[in-house]
Amino acid sequence: MGIDLAFIWAGLIAVAILAYVILDGFDLGIGILFPFLKGVRHRDQAMNTVAPVWDGNETWLVLGGGGLFAVFPLAYAIILPALYAPIIAMLIGLIFRGVAFEFRWRTNRWKTTWDMSFFLGSLTASFAQGVTLGALIQGIEVSGRAYAGGWWDWLTPFSLMCGVALVVGYGLLGATWLIMKTDGTLNSRAYHLSWFLAAGMALVMGIVSIWTPFLDPKFMQRWFSAPSIYYVSVVPVITFALFVALVLSLNAKRDGRPFLISLALFLISYIGLGISMYPFMIPPSITIWQAAAPDESLRFLLTGTVVLLPVIVIYTAYSYWVFRGKTRSGEGYH
């Protein structure tokens, strides 16, 4: 064996999904906030802050799905049928959201329609992603190498709560992104919205965090028994500190900081989730190693990933750098 390829890949897939959540999170968030932005000018301005980057952000989702298929084919083959309805809903939502970027500029009469499509698409996709996550945490019924549950197993109060939580979280990312990228009246509006969303985020994170350990005795053990409790207890402490910092930065009108703190909140939630789930790929029965493809597949894709992923990160960063700074009202990127 030597190197544990499955473990490395679990880490890489986790990073890809985190990159997706963080990057597409703020542009989905802007879609979620669309009805709360007043007037065409604000909406144009908000959309222009993400128009050049949304497509690259969404590519991380394809990497997550494609990566799962490549290195954990069993997980891919079990999770997707188990979450059939939310996955389809997410895809449909992403269609309406994605084409709105192009379509709303091409028409006057239907512009409002595509704005609505952008909002509902973003909302549906975000909610469906949250439900998917919740359903995965609460566990999936497996027999042999296939999903063994019913069509509606994913639908529980917990998974719906996770859907709401993710919508609120993405909304916060979107609002704090707008604080960073805009000026004038839209910037004030974004501050105003961020206060509500920060409060909402505290509420939903609290509910989901308290709820999760009760789903499975294994989770409970990890969070509330020695010896793991000594180091996992930092998670809630850091979370609390981050919320305090978020409130302070919103109060002090530090334009870039609220967004960075919101990202940190996502990161800490994600780490908490990892603590709960490890070493399972699909709770409660399939571990990372059981789901992994043969080493030869893992090695082959890893070889290229080691080279290509840093390159991708570099030119993605370059692309953000080209479009850095505030997007002024009535001025596009050209």
Add this chain to the structure above:
Amino acid sequence: MTELPLAIDLARMQFAFTVSFHIVFPAFSIGLASYLAVLEALWLKTGRQVYIDLFQYWVKIFALAFGMGVVSGIVMSYQFGTNWSVFSDKTGPVLGPLMGYEVLSAFFLEAGFLGVMLFGMNKVGKGLHFLATLMVAAGTLFSAFWILSVNSWMQTPAGYGINEMGQFIPVNWVEIIFNPSFPYRLVHMVLAAYLTTAFVVGGVGAYHLLRDRSNQAARVMFSMAMWMAAIVAPVQIVAGDLHGLNTLEHQPAKVAAMEGHFETQRGAPLILFGLPDMEAEETRYAIEIPRLGSMILTHDWNGEVKGLKEWPPEERPNATLVFWSFRVMVGIGFAMMALGAWSLWLRLRKSLYDAKGTYLAAMIMGPSGFIAVLAGWITTEVGRQPYTVYGLLKTLDSASPLDAPAVAVSLAVFAGVYFVVFGAGVFYILRLMGKSPDSGESGLDAGVPSRAAGGIAVYADTNQSQPAE
């Protein structure tokens, strides 16, 4: 031909529907990305205004087509798992890494540089902007490389083993990627994408020349498209023929269905038209040319050509469909070659810009590439049946534990959404094509909200309307 359970038939319909919608956009954007790179290179080299005008004109259409390709493609990447989970579990170790490479080398490249290509003209220098355009074009070709490798492996699997869980496992990556049908399929598809785009560009050029034959930009695009047709169409027919011979070697049942042959015979005829009847095991109303079938397939007037009766009924692809889709594709290929040859004749007579009939023909031929691409994919995919991995994994054994009503509902939803959304997209594209390419064509330019190029931005709060161009 076996009857499949309803749920699996619905899943197949869903795959056929979503993949058919999807392939139209990449086919167009592979060709268009390369065309844009050529236009920008010509502009940088000659400094002629007409090239940058054409670039700005087509880049808006590209943005729309590319966006639709992205969203319809994401559906594809998740559909393997939702509807074909057994296939995913079994083929993941072999096909997954190839798709992983597609994402890493192609999708990120396209997405990363698309923003700079669309919005960056004034933010980065000309050189960097051209680099971005080249990267987007390269990305589309890398994407074609990997996904066709995946499809080719399903048609002509190689370089694999099978483990105790029944999964295909990689033994030799070079053999997997460069499996026997891959080089042929890759060339055939990339040429198809180039031809498809050439005919769209030519059709749009022809439309504007019909309205005003002195339109300089329209002349340039029409002329460029006709060069492509004249050169690439014959090359494509040769490539297609070689691909067919490769198919005969590896998938003789598919070729038998394409040719409408049920009986194995020496000196087989070429059936031009007819109605292959799977039940009666014969091609009815056949119009045939004696012995030509053997000549084409075996290069011998008396060569033996296998018919579908060589295989048991449950292992035969549906010849009724494959026979006709193949003829549609080939027919369009020859029509493309004819128009290309005719354009050469017009050039010789110096009357390329005075040929109303030819413009009309080019306009009618504008969408023909899409039809040919779809017909070709139907031929190869239906011809692969009843297998997903040829000879090794049956379609029947590939599906998820599906529930017919759930698949039916999702199919209906996809159908409704696709027609509305992509219908609107095609309408916007046609509207852009309907506008004449002007000198000083604004791409996505300063002073107007980004992405308002080609549309009109109206600010309700100031009642100030800015024409976008």
